[in-house]
Amino acid sequence: MEMIVASAVGVLTAAGVYLVMRLRAFPVILGLALLSYAVNVFLFSAGKLTTDMPPILSPYGEASYTDPLPQALVLTAIVISFGMTAVLVMVALGSFLESDSDRINLGRSENAPMPDDDGEGDAT
Amino acid sequence: MSEGNVFLIIIALLPFAGALIPGLMIRAGRNACASFTAIPTALALTMLIVLAPGVMRGEVIQYELQWLPQLGLSASFFLDGLGLLFAGMILGVGLLITLYARFYLSGEDPMGQFYTYLLLFQGAMLGIVLSDNILLLLIFWELTSLSSFLLIGYWKHLPEGRQGARMALAVTGAGGLAMIGGMLILGNIVGSYNLTDILAAGDQIRAHEWYMPALILILLGAFTKSAQFPFHFWLPHAMAAPTPVSAYLHSATMVKAGVFLLARMWPTLAGTEAWFYIVATVGLITMVLGAVIALFKDDLKALLAFSTVSHLGLLTMLLGFGTEAAAIAATFHIINHLTFKAALFMTAGIVDHEAHTRDIKRLGGLARLMPVTTVIGTVAALSMAGIPMFNGFISKEKMLEEAAHTVWYDNPWIVPALATLGALFSVAYSLRFIFHVFGGPVRDDYPAKPHDPPFGMWAAPALLCVPVVVIGVLPHLAEPLVNVAAGAVTGVEQHAHLKLWHGLTPALYMSVIAVIGGAVLLLLHRPLDRAWIAAPRPEAKVIFDALIGAAVTLTRGVTDRLFTGQISRYLAIFVAASIALGLAAFTGGGLAPANRAPLPVDPIVWVGWLLLIGATALVVVMHRHRFRALVLIGVIGLMIASGFVFLSAPDLALTQISVETVTIMLLLIALHFLPKETPAESGPGLRLRDGAIATAAGGAVAAVAYTFMRRDVDTISDYHLANSYEGGGGTNVVNVILVDFRGYDTYGEIIVLGIAGLIIYAVMETLLNGPAARRLRAMELSQDRSRDRHPLMMVVATRVMMPIALMVGIYIFLRGHNQPGGGFVAGLVVSIALLMQYMASGFAWTQNRQRIKYHTMIGWGVLIAGLTGAGAWLAGKPFLTSAFGYVHWPPIEEFELATAMAFDLGVFLAVLGAVMLMLYSLSRLARHAGETVNLEPMDYDPVVREDKREEEA
Numbered sequence A: 001m002e003m004i005v006a007s008a009v010g011v012l013t014a015a016g017v018y019l020v021m022r023l024r025a026f027p028v029i030l031g032l033a034l035l036s037y038a039v040n041v042f043l044f045s046a047g048k049l050t051t052d053m054p055p056i057l058s059p060y061g062e063a064s065y066t067d068p069l070p071q072a073l074v075l076t077a078i079v080i081s082f083g084m085t086a087v088l089v090m091v092a093l094g095s096f097l098e099s100d101s102d103r104i105n106l107g108r109s110e111n112a113p114m115p116d117d118d119g120e121g122d123a124t
Numbered sequence B: 001m002s003e004g005n006v007f008l009i010i011i012a013l014l015p016f017a018g019a020l021i022p023g024l025m026i027r028a029g030r031n032a033c034a035s036f037t038a039i040p041t042a043l044a045l046t047m048l049i050v051l052a053p054g055v056m057r058g059e060v061i062q063y064e065l066q067w068l069p070q071l072g073l074s075a076s077f078f079l080d081g082l083g084l085l086f087a088g089m090i091l092g093v094g095l096l097i098t099l100y101a102r103f104y105l106s107g108e109d110p111m112g113q114f115y116t117y118l119l120l121f122q123g124a125m126l127g128i129v130l131s132d133n134i135l136l137l138l139i140f141w142e143l144t145s146l147s148s149f150l151l152i153g154y155w156k157h158l159p160e161g162r163q164g165a166r167m168a169l170a171v172t173g174a175g176g177l178a179m180i181g182g183m184l185i186l187g188n189i190v191g192s193y194n195l196t197d198i199l200a201a202g203d204q205i206r207a208h209e210w211y212m213p214a215l216i217l218i219l220l221g222a223f224t225k226s227a228q229f230p231f232h233f234w235l236p237h238a239m240a241a242p243t244p245v246s247a248y249l250h251s252a253t254m255v256k257a258g259v260f261l262l263a264r265m266w267p268t269l270a271g272t273e274a275w276f277y278i279v280a281t282v283g284l285i286t287m288v289l290g291a292v293i294a295l296f297k298d299d300l301k302a303l304l305a306f307s308t309v310s311h312l313g314l315l316t317m318l319l320g321f322g323t324e325a326a327a328i329a330a331t332f333h334i335i336n337h338l339t340f341k342a343a344l345f346m347t348a349g350i351v352d353h354e355a356h357t358r359d360i361k362r363l364g365g366l367a368r369l370m371p372v373t374t375v376i377g378t379v380a381a382l383s384m385a386g387i388p389m390f391n392g393f394i395s396k397e398k399m400l401e402e403a404a405h406t407v408w409y410d411n412p413w414i415v416p417a418l419a420t421l422g423a424l425f426s427v428a429y430s431l432r433f434i435f436h437v438f439g440g441p442v443r444d445d446y447p448a449k450p451h452d453p454p455f456g457m458w459a460a461p462a463l464l465c466v467p468v469v470v471i472g473v474l475p476h477l478a479e480p481l482v483n484v485a486a487g488a489v490t491g492v493e494q495h496a497h498l499k500l501w502h503g504l505t506p507a508l509y510m511s512v513i514a515v516i517g518g519a520v521l522l523l524l525h526r527p528l529d530r531a532w533i534a535a536p537r538p539e540a541k542v543i544f545d546a547l548i549g550a551a552v553t554l555t556r557g558v559t560d561r562l563f564t565g566q567i568s569r570y571l572a573i574f575v576a577a578s579i580a581l582g583l584a585a586f587t588g589g590g591l592a593p594a595n596r597a598p599l600p601v602d603p604i605v606w607v608g609w610l611l612l613i614g615a616t617a618l619v620v621v622m623h624r625h626r627f628r629a630l631v632l633i634g635v636i637g638l639m640i641a642s643g644f645v646f647l648s649a650p651d652l653a654l655t656q657i658s659v660e661t662v663t664i665m666l667l668l669i670a671l672h673f674l675p676k677e678t679p680a681e682s683g684p685g686l687r688l689r690d691g692a693i694a695t696a697a698g699g700a701v702a703a704v705a706y707t708f709m710r711r712d713v714d715t716i717s718d719y720h721l722a723n724s725y726e727g728g729g730g731t732n733v734v735n736v737i738l739v740d741f742r743g744y745d746t747y748g749e750i751i752v753l754g755i756a757g758l759i760i761y762a763v764m765e766t767l768l769n770g771p772a773a774r775r776l777r778a779m780e781l782s783q784d785r786s787r788d789r790h791p792l793m794m795v796v797a798t799r800v801m802m803p804i805a806l807m808v809g810i811y812i813f814l815r816g817h818n819q820p821g822g823g824f825v826a827g828l829v830v831s832i833a834l835l836m837q838y839m840a841s842g843f844a845w846t847q848n849r850q851r852i853k854y855h856t857m858i859g860w861g862v863l864i865a866g867l868t869g870a871g872a873w874l875a876g877k878p879f880l881t882s883a884f885g886y887v888h889w890p891p892i893e894e895f896e897l898a899t900a901m902a903f904d905l906g907v908f909l910a911v912l913g914a915v916m917l918m919l920y921s922l923s924r925l926a927r928h929a930g931e932t933v934n935l936e937p938m939d940y941d942p943v944v945r946e947d948k949r950e951e952e953a
Helices: A002-020 A025-045 A068-099 B006-018 B020-028 B030-056 B081-104 B111-130 B134-152 B159-190 B195-200 B202-207 B211-225 B234-240 B243-252 B254-264 B273-295 B300-321 B324-355 B371-385 B391-404 B414-437 B455-473 B475-490 B506-523 B525-534 B540-562 B567-586 B603-621 B626-646 B650-673 B684-709 B717-728 B733-741 B743-768 B771-778 B792-815 B823-841 B843-848 B854-874 B899-928 B942-952
Strands: B002-004 B061-068 B073-079 B884-887 B895-898
Touching: A002 A025, A002 B567, A002 B603, A002 B626, A002 B684, A025 A068, A025 B603, A025 B626, A025 B650, A025 B684, A068 B650, A068 B717, A068 B733, A068 B743, A068 B771, A068 B823, A068 B899, B006 B020, B006 B030, B006 B061, B006 B073, B006 B111, B020 B030, B020 B111, B030 B061, B030 B073, B030 B081, B030 B111, B030 B475, B073 B081, B073 B111, B073 B134, B081 B111, B081 B243, B081 B254, B081 B324, B081 B455, B081 B475, B111 B134, B111 B243, B111 B254, B134 B159, B134 B195, B134 B211, B134 B234, B134 B243, B134 B254, B159 B195, B159 B202, B159 B211, B159 B234, B159 B540, B195 B202, B202 B211, B211 B254, B211 B273, B234 B243, B234 B300, B243 B254, B243 B300, B243 B324, B254 B300, B254 B324, B273 B300, B273 B414, B300 B324, B300 B391, B300 B414, B324 B371, B324 B391, B324 B455, B324 B475, B371 B391, B371 B414, B371 B455, B391 B414, B391 B455, B391 B475, B391 B506, B414 B506, B455 B475, B506 B525, B567 B684, B603 B626, B626 B650, B650 B823, B650 B899, B717 B733, B733 B743, B733 B899, B743 B771, B743 B854, B743 B899, B771 B899, B792 B823, B792 B899, B823 B843, B823 B899, B843 B899, B854 B899, B895 B899
Parallel strands: none
Antiparallel strands: B002 B061, B061 B073, B884 B895
């Protein structure tokens, strides 16, 4: 089972990293979504992998439970990653609508040098 | 937490607290502004005087406030003799400068700013001399660099002012950086950052192998600050500042900080050969060089600047000798230099103010026109020259005395000879100051008609002349202060004997040579000056500018090469570097063998795994077809949710499913406005590279995950499991952790989520008011738009489902504390229920029926959660401590009421508000894209149709 979860995390990471390095905004967002899956599952797996032991206290005396802490952390992580995805989507949309292109890289020409602000300017 | 005399920290902080006042008081007029600047200074000075008798008796007053004890950083201050001397100088001269500046600054200068900067600087200086913690000292050290930058560049309309300020900041800032390194080394050697500890560990430090690096780094800091050769060049350029600033920075404070540091560190660092040869030599060179250059400067302030450089060199040299007698001489000269140099700067300022020029060649004959100024300037300059009956004479005598028996590399005469030479030039430029400015015939070509300034302006320098003469005639009056300060420098009690007449000592002969030689030199000034101007000499500013220019070019080159704007390249580098670092750590050893038995695999798991892997692979292959990729993402999300179900995480599964739904909706809306296909842009090489990096990253993460899962680790979860019911009152441990054990985290998280919602709203707002809105209107989106946008069946179905969905949401919310569910999931479920209405019945129709604004919802959510947490304070418990009890209302079963429930309500509202605000903002785009607004819920309403048909009939 560990192997299965680990391989799933690995494949999700690989796909996420590959998509994140694409040149357009939408694949990058997809890649980040995949990466958040991978990270969430990874964090979750930091507790023990168990079946049929949900961390819901049983009223019938002794029972064993899985580690609840990673679950709590991952729960908020899932919600926060939604918020992050939403902001990214908004930024991507905004830049697409402003510039009519959803490229994420700046061209050489757009990377204009900074205005000259050293001491020479003072003399004038 | 804190102990000791609380006056100390008040003294150190008063100037900072007072720095805000002048900016406000300037509205009440210039006099009020200056007076209120004087108040914090005077208060601090009063407290210092209260503390002074104890220090004079040899006590060391301390105050400690723990700040970050783990890092060895505490706000500890101490006041010993040296600190008292410097603090007195800083505050006393500060007060005089405040008075002087009131008259010096013209009506156009923003006086409030000036006094604010002045107080900031004063506070920083006080901090340096009072700190008992070297980390704290470093902070104040940097603050002096920053605040002096503001002061030097105060006249921002003058290019010289700006350039001088920048140069001072660059040089002293770089030195400060070096000093941080040196101080940290010292702290590491001693194992404590407390100055008192470090001062006591001198032997240990001097014997340590890191002594040399620490020494050099600290000296770099001190030398740059105190303008020692070869860093002396910034000081004259800092003269572009208003004269009060020059008088303050370059007589009493800023440049003395370096000397102070040398004195402070004297017990720890001095006494070695390295110390002697570096410090004494640099000091000697600086002293002679500064004196020589000063003679040939025509600008009064430049003359004084180089003379300051020279005198700082003298002090450095004395401290460099490493003997106790030299330390006494240095301490004594610090006092004397302060008095005459501050008075001289102020005199120069007065001359400039009245005659509108500081050029010595355009001055002369001022004695008749400005008698008062002449007296002040002459007294101070004679002291600077080292003429008997003035205080400069006695300390210079002591310096020559020390120099006379100093052997430098087996050479007994080089130090005395050079010291005499320095003194000789010193006499020459001091006499030049007197004779070429005040002496000579009255001229008729001054730029303005000079006359004595008002009393307020000459009061300060006149007051400074009093100690010049008094100490000069009755030097033993200064003995107590010199003794206690020198005692603090050397760490041994001192009994200095300051006398006017020492008998016929070598120093006296050297003095006589210096005075006569200096007078002769002045007589020969005209031909010498011509020769000096004709001679080639290196111009420090040109070299400095070239250096800075080269550094800027270099960094620009590096920056341009590294930061190309290619984000995908940055990411590739980042991922590759992370893999490499991770690999290094992974193979670094220390990995225990696997000790957790693997979990057996259920056959059904393979189905989920195959779906997940398959969908992921397909996303990568088909990512250019965006809709298809989105569908596949949904598959992946569902598989992960199933995985959570299978692996005992019902809460996660619920959250994942609902988040998945909302995310896909969001991306669908976004995709409506984005291109539907991604063009194939990256070539095979790029794809191969990215593929390789991605595979490596995936493999690495998989390996780490597997390794981790096969090992047992200690966890704090047992505590949570054991206390969930008794302490938190819930059986769903995950929910109890969220709302109780780690409630603070959750509180932060809902705030973040709320902020994300507001960001999206704000970005959309600006977007819709910008050029994007025009583009949107022109956009052609409706190639294959459905004619039936709001189908009847869907409208009806969602209406029916709405109450059910809401009930499910409430149910999930209520049971959350004991069963899977809770505020997060409930918030998401309810937002999905609302979203269904938006989708089915259309945007405008639904929005019209929406009563509560989503912003308000976020606000209430955060507020409710916060108030619940704060409620614990009323019970005297820490923030977010929960309370619960069981209630029995007759018809209903006994149920639990917990404050955690209210907190969860806050979470619910914030999540609901944030999610809805995000999707609502995005869907606003549609309206701007020319989408028609539907007022009716259905495009084809059968009832309306019926009516129409009847009407037609």
